[in-house]
Every structure is written in structure tokens, then in C-alpha cells.
Amino acid sequence: MIDGKKVLRKMDLNIIPIVSVLYLLCFLDRGNIGNARIEGLLDDINMSGSQYNMCLTAFFFTYAVFELPSNMVLKRLRPSTWLSSIMVGVGVVMTLMGIVQNYHGLLISRIFLGIAEAGLYPGVAFYITTWYCRHDAQLRQAMFFSAASVAGAFSGLLAFAIAKMDGVGGLEGWRWIFILEGILTVVVSVSAFFIIPDYPHTAGFLAEDEKAWVISQLRNQYGSGVEESKSFQWKYLWLAVSDFQIWIGLVALYGILCPLYGISFFLPSIIRDLGYSSSNSQLLTVPIYVTAALIAVLSAWLSDRAKKRSPFLIFHCSCIILGFTIVMATTGRGVPGVVYFGIFLAVSGIYPAIPGVVTWVGNNLAGDYKRAVGMAIHIGLGNFSGAMASNFYRAQDAPTYYLGHALELGFAVTGLIAVICLRVIYQMVNKARDARGTGTLTAEEMARMGDKSPAFRYMF
Structure with missing residues (x-):
């Protein structure tokens, strides 16, 4: 008799730490330009605030465009090879950013950083779905x-x-x-090649009966005999592009990612402009992010136990809205502590919501290739929000940043509406399938239909 919890613990210990470290380094390398800014980056290479915003914006165009091709490559290469290679490229580009001498050098390096980083998040998000069933996935995400x-x-x-x-x-x-964080990324990424396990059937840390159990759980997780794709066909791209849930989920993702990128790039500057020194501004970002990480893990654990996604997303989106409302209402009124609390509340809603919405959409895409393509489209197009958010907080709006806060609030409200709409649609479709039944369709025909099968039920 297989102890499922023991197998999951083995997977957690062998998979989650290394991919988390890689993403930590990836996000560190992407966002450290905000820290460099308040340490004199703009003055030393004679850059204006608008040029700085352009460097942030340019990153997201290549970052978003290359996410789909990267996930398609991931299905053909071993994850250990592809994910490690991606991060070596990130580390090299980041190290070279430390020697740029002018605006154009920084702009070009940010464009190449976008290419290098593009595949990591959608790649790991999909990679996790090849190991964990959908009711276990959000905690790991x-x-x-x-x-x-x-x-x-x-x-x-x-x-x-x-x-x-x-x-x-x-x-x-x-x-x-830039230099030290880039070198660290290269060293860890080379090590990751030897650490990342590729697939359940090749995992050296699992016994043969445990491998069989994991594969069986993955095959039966949808309760509809979904047929996994053996090779890529262009129809999977069309199936993903034409699926309503990706596009409504994309609006929800915009409502969360815009606040994320606005905060991650400008938080040190926002806090500094509340009247704190540069050093204290760096340190005051720490409790915000640590708290957000703890809430994200707790929320995901509760969501997996409840087998529900939307109630938690609605709560977190509401926290983002309330947080930015507090910031808007108190900015410029001589109460920096209250403004800081509003930012704290918003960030505490942002970080749990992102794995929630990404996991939710991934849970409801059946078939490996459709899920790989669909998640890449969802996350890739979603990351265009970074190009927008890079321009929300303009230098001329300091120290109040009313425009940036208002835009973040608007996106958060839109995201909440999209989450509610997606939940209602999922409920309606499930109810209709319950009433209609499977008709005369054979098990083989339903398996080929994936999440469009009348036997498939959406998580909501």
C-alpha cells in the first residue's frame, strides 16, 4: 500500500527547493534595478526618469514574446537541461549589466534579460503540473x-x-x-542541472511502485480519462487560443500583475519618498515581502484542502483594492505610517493571488500540450502588464504618486470582476454538464475532448 503523503513529501523535498531558489534568483535579478536606482544608477550613467522607465518597459516585450516558444521547447528537452540553461543566461546578462556605461547599454541589456528570463516562470509552472495533481498543485505553486x-x-x-x-x-x-547577484545566479544554475529531477518515471528518489502511483494519480486526476498528448500538433495551439478561460483569466492576471510589477520596481522609491533614508527604505521593504510569502503559502494550503480557488482569489483581490484605497486616501496627509500599512496590505494580497490565478487556469486545462501552451499564453500575455506598470510611477509624480496608485487600484478592481465572472461561468458549465450527462459518447471520444468532455468538471 502506497503512502501518498510520504510520496508527496519526497517530491516536495526534491523539486520545490531547487525551482524556488532559481525563481528567487530570477526575480532578484529582474527587480534589483529598483534598488540600484536609489543607489545612484540614474546619475552615474546620466539617465532621465523616462529613460529608466523605458528600460523597465523594454524588458517585458521580449519577456512576453518568448514565453510560449520556451514552453514548447520544454516539452521536447529535459527540464533539468532547459531550466538550468535559461538561468545561466540570466546570470550572464545580469553580470554584464554591472559594466554598462550609458542608457543605451542598459536598455539593450534589459532586452536580452527579457529573452533569457522568459521561459522560467511558465516553464516551472507547467513543470509542477507534470508532477502534482490539480488538488495538490496550488500549494506547490x-x-x-x-x-x-x-x-x-x-x-x-x-x-x-x-x-x-x-x-x-x-x-x-x-x-x-548587478555583478555579484549575476555571478551567484550562474553558480547556482550550473548546480541545478544536476539537481532538478526531470519526470516521475525517471525520478531516482522514488521507488518503482511509487513512480507507478504518481503516474496513475496524474492520469486519473480529472476523473474523465483525459488523454495526454504524445506529440505536439498545431491544433493544441488553436485549442488554447480559442478557450474562453485563458482570456478571462488573462484579465484577472492583469489585475494582479500590474500591481505586482508596479510595486516590485518602485517600492524602494515609494518608501523613500515618504521621508525615509535610502538605507531605511531598503530595509523597510523586507517585512512586507516576508509577510506576503507566508500568507501566500498559508492561502495555498487552505485552497488545496478546500479544493476551491475563486473564494481565496476574491479575498486577496479585495485586499489589493483596500490597500491601494488606503494609500490613495492618506498619501500627502503627513501619515507615512498609514501609507506604509496600505502598501503592506496590498502586497499581502498580490503575492498569494498570482499563484492562485495561474494554478486555477492550469487546473482547468486538460492534456499536457494544451496545458503547456495555454499556461504559456496566459502567463506570457499577462506579463505585458509589466510594460504598462513600468510607466505607472513617473519621476514627476513623486512623492505622492497619485497616478500610479490610481492605475494600480483600477486594475485590481478589473481583476476582481474577472475572477467573479470566471467563477460564475465555470459553475454554469458544470451545472449544464451535470444535467446533460455524457450521452452516447464513448470513453475514448471523451478522453480526446480533454476539458471539453461532458465528464470533465471545472474547479472553481
């Missing part, structure tokens, strides 16, 4: 994604420490932030 909020905390601490190297080797402190 949250544990993996919480590395992003931990990266926010580490970013402030590391930037605070590394900035003290200002002048070492004739380099400014912000250059050392």
Missing part, C-alpha cells in the same frame, strides 16, 4: 512563487549590504549589486 516575495526581501537586504562596496575596484555600489 505558491511555495515556488513565494520565492518572488522572498526575493523582494533579499533584494532590500542585499542591496543595503552590497551598496557598502561603493568604490571597491573603482566601481559604484549599484554596479556591484
